[in-house]
Amino acid sequence: MSSKHRLIRAARGEKVDKVPVWVMRQAGRYLPEFREERTKADFFTICQTPELACKVTMQPVERFPLDAAIIFSDILVIPQALGMEVLMKPGEGPVFPEPLRSPSDLDKLGPAETVTETLSYVADAIKLTVQTLADRIPVIGFVGAPWTVMAYMIEGRGSKTQSIAKSWLYRHPEASHRLLQKLTDASVLYLVAQVQAGAQLLQVFESHAEYLSPELFKTFSLPYLVQICDRVKKIVKEKSLGDIPMTIFPKGGHFTLSALGQTAYDVISVDWTVEPELARQLVGPNKTLQGNLDPCALYADKAGIEERVEKMIAGFGRTRYIANLGHGMYPDMDPESVAIFVDAVHKFSSQ
Numbered sequence: 001m002s003s004k005h006r007l008i009r010a011a012r013g014e015k016v017d018k019v020p021v022w023v024m025r026q027a028g029r030y031l032p033e034f035r036e037e038r039t040k041a042d043f044f045t046i047c048q049t050p051e052l053a054c055k056v057t058m059q060p061v062e063r064f065p066l067d068a069a070i071i072f073s074d075i076l077v078i079p080q081a082l083g084m085e086v087l088m089k090p091g092e093g094p095v096f097p098e099p100l101r102s103p104s105d106l107d108k109l110g111p112a113e114t115v116t117e118t119l120s121y122v123a124d125a126i127k128l129t130v131q132t133l134a135d136r137i138p139v140i141g142f143v144g145a146p147w148t149v150m151a152y153m154i155e156g157r158g159s160k161t162q163s164i165a166k167s168w169l170y171r172h173p174e175a176s177h178r179l180l181q182k183l184t185d186a187s188v189l190y191l192v193a194q195v196q197a198g199a200q201l202l203q204v205f206e207s208h209a210e211y212l213s214p215e216l217f218k219t220f221s222l223p224y225l226v227q228i229c230d231r232v233k234k235i236v237k238e239k240s241l242g243d244i245p246m247t248i249f250p251k252g253g254h255f256t257l258s259a260l261g262q263t264a265y266d267v268i269s270v271d272w273t274v275e276p277e278l279a280r281q282l283v284g285p286n287k288t289l290q291g292n293l294d295p296c297a298l299y300a301d302k303a304g305i306e307e308r309v310e311k312m313i314a315g316f317g318r319t320r321y322i323a324n325l326g327h328g329m330y331p332d333m334d335p336e337s338v339a340i341f342v343d344a345v346h347k348f349s350s351q
């Protein structure tokens with residue numbers, strides 16, 4: 001079952017004519033047309049309205065020759081579906097008015113089994129986007145990894161240390177595992193629903209990997225990342241939906257790479273702190289790597305961006321590679337720099 005799409009081919013280790021490229025946070029506030037939508041609707045209203053979610057998902061895809069669309073949503077829709085309130089505060093980001101304060105608060109969470117129904121608006125947005133794209137490029141579905149989402153549910157907002165969330169791992173390991181398992185169960189169902197709606201690749205964002213020690217990673221993150229990948233792939237196969245490629249992004253987690261190389265994830269996404277050659281050595285020959293230009297390199301001029309893209313491709317190679325940034329775009333970036341980045345990837349990787 002071969003795909004015509006560069007992204008899917010690269011994820012499977014197949015030959016590509018050019019290295020595929022997409023950009024984390026390619027839909028967002030750096031685009032004037034996104035900011036315009038945000039004057040009319042609140043962030044989560046956009047997520048929950050399939051027509052609006054489709055419209056902003058399409059915005060970067062209409063501007064740039066990107067090799068994938070990523071459905072416009074957020075990793076925090078899972079806590080919302082489990083009954084927690086999440087607000088998007090301008091200038092601050094996501095805020096939980098009532099974060100989890102003690103293990104007894106876990107009893108207030110709803111069941112994992114109903115998230116697919118609660119989040120059916122995401123499936124509807126994917127269906128609409130797939131229809132709009134008419135197979136021009138694939139749609140990426142995603143979920144936050146259990147530890148990353150757990151940390152938000154406990155901290156209640158972004159944190160420089162994640163110390164409150166980490167205190168649970170040391171003081172309440174049993175409750176932490178219970179919460180991580182619930183998030184895992186919800187994530188599996190939610191990702192399968194995204195595939196059923198038409199998502200052709202799934203990415204798991206472990207954006208808070210960098211706060212863990214190797215020991216905490218092995219205990220509180222890796223087992224759940226493995227479960228998500230193995231269970232989703234198994235269910236998708238059982239439903240005769242084929243083999244779904246999956247990506248794991250352990251932000252800041254260079255110490256996770258060799259273990260992730262032993263999992264069933266097809267693609268491992270790396271941030272800009274990792275040398276391409278070292279990433280390859282750590283994950284082995286049978287994984288596709290994704291990344292990893294420093295997002296701030298987009299502040300450079302055209303020649304500066306092109307020079308770094310050329311070097312990046314030389315480091316990763318042209319096969320088993322998906323070009324991206326090492327993390328998301330920032331709101332003050334110039335859309336023109338994305339055009340330069342995408343064109344440079346295609347130009348320097350044409351064979």
Ligand SMILES: Cc1c2[nH]c(c1CCC(=O)O)Cc1[nH]c(c(CCC(=O)O)c1C)Cc1[nH]c(c(CCC(=O)O)c1C)Cc1[nH]c(c(C)c1CCC(=O)O)C2
Pocket residue numbers: 023024025026027028029038043070071072073074075076088090091092093094142144158205207251328
């Ligand atoms: C940690 C995380 C979140 N959300 C997400 C992650 C994992 C990826 C990562 O590590 O960045 C995932 C996410 N969030 C968003 C997407 C959309 C798809 C895309 O990449 O284009 C994706 C894949 C849109 C968004 N998610 C958010 C915005 C901006 C909110 C706005 O419009 O007001 C967008 C476009 C809000 C958000 N949501 C989150 C934060 C920390 C913020 C605030 C950050 C900021 O202020 O830029 C939680």
